[in-house]
Amino acid sequence: MRLVAFFVAGMRLATLAQMAPSLLTAMPALSRVDHPWLTGASWILATGMLVAITAITLVTRRPPGVPYAVLDVAVAVALLIVGLWTVPVELRTGTWVGFQLGYALCVSCGLSAVRSRWLWMFLLASLAVAEAVYIAPTVDGWADLTAALSTCLTLLVLGPLAWFGCQTIVRIGTEADDARRYAAEAAKAEEERRARLAIHNGTAMMRLLVETDSADGNGALRSQAEVELNRMRAYLSGQTPPPVNEATNLAAVVTAVGAEFDDLPITVVADLAQDVALPRDLADDLAAALRSLLLNVRQHARAGRVVLHAAEDEDGTGWEVTLHDDGIGFDTSATAFGVGLREVVVEQLARSGVSVEISSIRDLGTTVTLTRTTVAEVS
């Protein structure tokens, strides 16, 4: 909008500058024209409007609004009509003594604030008709007719060109603003997500430590708490370690996470996952998700048996990890997922193309199935 405002103000100042020399010659000659007061008023009105619109535009840093635009066009039309009496026929085209045509062109190029296409067309048509009336007396033969048509076409071409140009600039600016706002919101959401990821498992560990008798000295719990503590400190210090690019395999990830929870009655079955290579970032996401799920099992399930199973699909197009416990279960339709399930498991894995299905039956247990289907690459 600011760019359009500068364009409108620039057009006004340019017109004013072009009128100035003629004004210097027109004022002393006022006493010799037929309607001196009318001619003087025309010059004053035009100059005043140019200065006023320029000032408003520069102060508000926006193109003049619709009321100003309508007033602007009305003044231009009035000046053209009054010009029938104040400007001699031979001076109406090709000179700035007859400033009305230049003024009308300047006004037609400054209608960018008018968003309504119908109103804009009406205003432009009003200017064109008034201009046609103004220069009609100059037509005396074919040569004059073509010159008059060209003059009208100048307004009818440059006016729309300026309008469309300004609309395009405004649209681009609006879209850029929207994009910037969206990017800011996305960055904020991403930061919040990273924070939740960094501290969720840590808070769960702290809760377990608080609820567990410290005298028990659960070694596995303490080791995990230390890992989560380091993760939180790294996040808070902004020194998140860069991802390690070395790939690993699904069986190794699942087995390692299962080993962290050896205080649970857990069995890890990963024989069919040995050949599934995982990029490091996906492996880290998967490990975080499994930790979150197993923390849930530890906190809530009261399970007598937990099975963590991983396998490659038979046709080699993907893999599946299931975590089953025979605990108390819960009603998946009535229970809102917490931060751990929603953010650390479902949403974080979805970013890596892993879908999550949770099924649970009260008093029978819960099964979480993580599935990744690899889309075959088209060569």
Added chain:
Amino acid sequence: MSEVTSGPRFTHVDDATVMRASLSLLLPDLTFVSSHGSVEELLTARPEADVVILDLHLANTGQPDASQGTTAIRRIVESGYRVCVYSQEERRFVLAACLAAGATGVVSKSASLAEAATAFRAVAAGEPVIPPGITGLIEVLVRRRSITVLTPRQREVLAHRARGLTYAEMSRSMYLSESTLRGYWMELAQLVSEYLRETSPGDIEHALGLRPGDLLDLWPG
């Protein structure tokens, strides 16, 4: 004169005196007809029992020559008893060797008493009790076409069992009754047991991707 009982009868073989004395007290709903410190003692007494609950490690300084492991299982099975291994042993290939030797079930001593009692009853009913870890090995053998005789339904049941699902959960997802699923599982386990008994350790090593000789010391001769 033998006491008439309505349910399955169990006998317990364990070299630990405390275990022999306590198991029947801890599982009062099961009928224990005897307990023995060794397989030799069991086979001499020949109690009227349906299932022998057997510890794998029976040799100690008091009975250094006692049969144990897969040898003990074979001797008991050949004597007409069903065997349910009840051990702290967690090595999957050792437990798989127990199935190859003829054991109907494998139960960890770390299992809850309720879980253990359920497993013992299942073995008495002829239902194989195989931990998910070993079921995972069976999955590998099936996936690598070493075991080829399973039907699609049996393979589906195997996949669910390997993931730890109970019959009740499987029943809901597969729309089959629990008894039908137990039937599939029993047929499947029977086929797998036959495979394990009849296949050489070398072939199983190859199918599981193990090194030659890895199973030789564990597998029943």
